[in-house]
Amino acid sequence: MNATVNRQILLVEKPSGKLGPEHFKLTDGSIPEPKDGEALLRVRYISLDAANRAWMHGATYRSAVEANTVMAGGGIAEVVASKSPGLAPGDIVFGDTGWQDYAAIPAKHLTKLPKLEPMTHLLSVYGIAGLTAYFGLLEIGKPKVGETVVVSAAAGSVGSIVGQIAKIKGCHAVGIAGGKDKCHWLTSELGFDAAVDYKDGAVFKALRAAAPKGIDVYFDNVGGDILEACLPQMNNYGRIACCGAISQYDGVPAEHGPRGAPGLIVVKRLIMQGFIVMDFMKERDRALADLQSWVADGKLKVQEDVIKGLENTPKALIGLLAGENRGKRMVRV
Ligand SMILES: NC(=O)c1ccc[n+]([C@@H]2O[C@H](COP(=O)([O-])OP(=O)(O)OC[C@H]3O[C@@H](n4cnc5c(N)ncnc54)[C@H](OP(=O)(O)O)[C@@H]3O)[C@@H](O)[C@H]2O)c1
Numbered sequence: 001m002n003a004t005v006n007r008q009i010l011l012v013e014k015p016s017g018k019l020g021p022e023h024f025k026l027t028d029g030s031i032p033e034p035k036d037g038e039a040l041l042r043v044r045y046i047s048l049d050a051a052n053r054a055w056m057h058g059a060t061y062r063s064a065v066e067a068n069t070v071m072a073g074g075g076i077a078e079v080v081a082s083k084s085p086g087l088a089p090g091d092i093v094f095g096d097t098g099w100q101d102y103a104a105i106p107a108k109h110l111t112k113l114p115k116l117e118p119m120t121h122l123l124s125v126y127g128i129a130g131l132t133a134y135f136g137l138l139e140i141g142k143p144k145v146g147e148t149v150v151v152s153a154a155a156g157s158v159g160s161i162v163g164q165i166a167k168i169k170g171c172h173a174v175g176i177a178g179g180k181d182k183c184h185w186l187t188s189e190l191g192f193d194a195a196v197d198y199k200d201g202a203v204f205k206a207l208r209a210a211a212p213k214g215i216d217v218y219f220d221n222v223g224g225d226i227l228e229a230c231l232p233q234m235n236n237y238g239r240i241a242c243c244g245a246i247s248q249y250d251g252v253p254a255e256h257g258p259r260g261a262p263g264l265i266v267v268k269r270l271i272m273q274g275f276i277v278m279d280f281m282k283e284r285d286r287a288l289a290d291l292q293s294w295v296a297d298g299k300l301k302v303q304e305d306v307i308k309g310l311e312n313t314p315k316a317l318i319g320l321l322a323g324e325n326r327g328k329r330m331v332r333v
Pocket residue numbers: 048049050051128129132153154155156157158159176177178179182221222226242243244245246247248275276277278320321322323324325326327328329
């Protein structure tokens with residue numbers, strides 16, 4: 001290994017309002033020595049996730065990210081040296097590498113991945129995004145043939161896969177996304193039956209037109225006003241899969257939560273359930289087999305948005321929160 005410098009992006013301050021480039025700093029660190037049980041990794045792709053911003057608020061399903069530490073984030077990496085019997089140089093792994101060139105991580109916290117091309121699919125359709133869409137929709141939403149499935153942040157990494165799986169399962173798929181172009185893309189390229197541009201206002205009315213038989217499954221990536229617009233349009237015995245709340249992650253918190261809960265949940269006998277994709281990891285192989293066969297058959301299109309250069313990672317996350325991305329955004333380090 002010839003490199004001597006480990007470029008790292010630090011979170012220098014936790015934002016109190018909107019996330020900006022001033023909250024990050026690029027610095028040169030040293031390449032760590034792996035300890036017993038650890039592997040030294042060269043990071044190849046960093047996953048950009050809405051949750052990166054949520055971690056700045058405090059502990060979630062993982063501990064909070066702290067100021068003046070390397071920004072946390074999942075990544076795909078190549079093992080360059082190993083002090084763990086389970087890993088060897090050249091192996092490809094997924095782990096919480098952080099925003100840096102190199103990381104030394106205990107092997108027990110890494111997932112060894114198959115070598116497949118393109119490698120980027122290991123972060124998108126065969127990574128957290130694909131598995132979240134798969135388990136959240138099928139295990140929590142439990143869609144039946146002919147039902148209406150609505151998904152928010154529909155042009156994003158998770159949402160774009162949710163809508164396509166809904167179609168594969170014989171449902172009427174409706175996406176909610178920001179902007180005419182994204183909505184057109186959902187229906188013309190990804191096969192959604194209808195799309196609602198929430199930035200055009202009048203979401204409730206547009207949703208009524210897009211889902212005329214009401215909503216049986218709402219896959220909620222955003223919370224807030226969009227959840228509020230969906231609640232009254234849920235059919236009796238509908239299911240709401242609470243995947244995330246991106247409308248609450250960046251900036252000042254909303255003044256109130258979605259109105260209509262719990263009253264509408266009671267009268268419509270709704271099931272509203274949160275989930276974390278890690279809960280389903282024991283069933284990962286089954287999900288991957290389905291996802292791989294749908295991709296191979298051309299039923300599931302994979303959309304990736306690859307930004308080049310570690311130094312561009314802060315800008316890439318800020319842009320994702322503003323809706324720049326289509327499909328899975330990641331940084332090639
Ligand atoms: N539960 C789990 O295990 C799990 C796992 C992975 C991800 N997630 C969740 O899944 C959701 C999607 O995350 P992701 O990382 O895949 O991001 P993503 O969907 O690829 O990108 C985020 C998208 O959200 C939309 N958005 C941003 N602000 C919004 C707002 N205020 N209202 C409505 N839409 C907004 C933007 O698109 P527009 O142009 O459409 O606004 C943006 O492109 C997040 O809530 C995340 O926390 C949950």
